[in-house]
Amino acid sequence: MKERDYDLYQKILTGDKHALEKIYDKYEKLLYSFAYKTCGHREMSEEVMQEVFMKIWTQKATYDETKGKFSSWIITIARYTAIDVLRKKENQNYALDEEWDAPNEKEPSVEDLVEWKERGSMIREAMKQLPKEQKKIIMLFYFKGLTQQRIAENLDISLGTVKSRIRLALKRLKKELAIIEEKGGVSDA
Known part of the structure; x- marks a missing residue:
């Protein structure tokens, strides 16, 4: 055991x-x-x-x-x-506590990230379904470790837009993953 x-x-x-x-x-x-x-x-x-x-x-x-x-x-x-x-x-100073400053907002679950990583091919397939703007922000936030504020500055968009795109992307990823799981995973074809 x-x-x-x-x-x-x-x-x-x-x-x-x-x-x-x-x-x-x-x-x-x-x-x-x-x-x-x-x-x-x-x-x-x-x-x-x-x-x-x-x-x-x-x-x-x-x-x-x-x-x-x-x-x-x-x-x-x-x-x-x-x-x-x-x-x-x-030599960059990221302010991690700026990521989610709205009072009722909760940071997306890290557990979701781990599960996504464990199901790598399914995530890659689901990521393909995201609009380009959402995909870019997800990559910067989760894989490059940039704060939402830093992403807003780098992409020259508002902080609210960054937060909205992250929320929408996570919602869409969950939906796409459910569809992929329902089909039994990603095919090799």
Whole structure:
């Protein structure tokens, strides 16, 4: 029987290196791929990976099972670590707390991102269905780590437009993924 991520994480908290190795083996490809899409460089992606697992090992990042899936938590750590690495390398100051400043807005679920990554071919197919403007903003926000404010400045559009396009794109992606899943996935043809 495979050990659950939470059980392995609990062992890591007691200093079990073998448990850390198991978590590393399970998530290394996903995290590296995510970091590479965000950073665009092999060396930076490797640095992100190292930082993520160091944060887990040194308990600078702590997981709470009541707040969501382990996979969502670890990809969140990877996202913010990748952004930090990009900041260091490019000397850019991103204000992450500007991303969702409307009082009743909630940030799109990182769990959605993880599930999308796990179903990569389905996401690529769904992304093809997005209008060009929405696709560009999703790539900048989720894979390049830009804030909504930075995207608005770079594309010379209003912050409200950026937020609307992200919301619409996520809504459309969920719909397209449901259609693809209903059909039984993406065909090889």
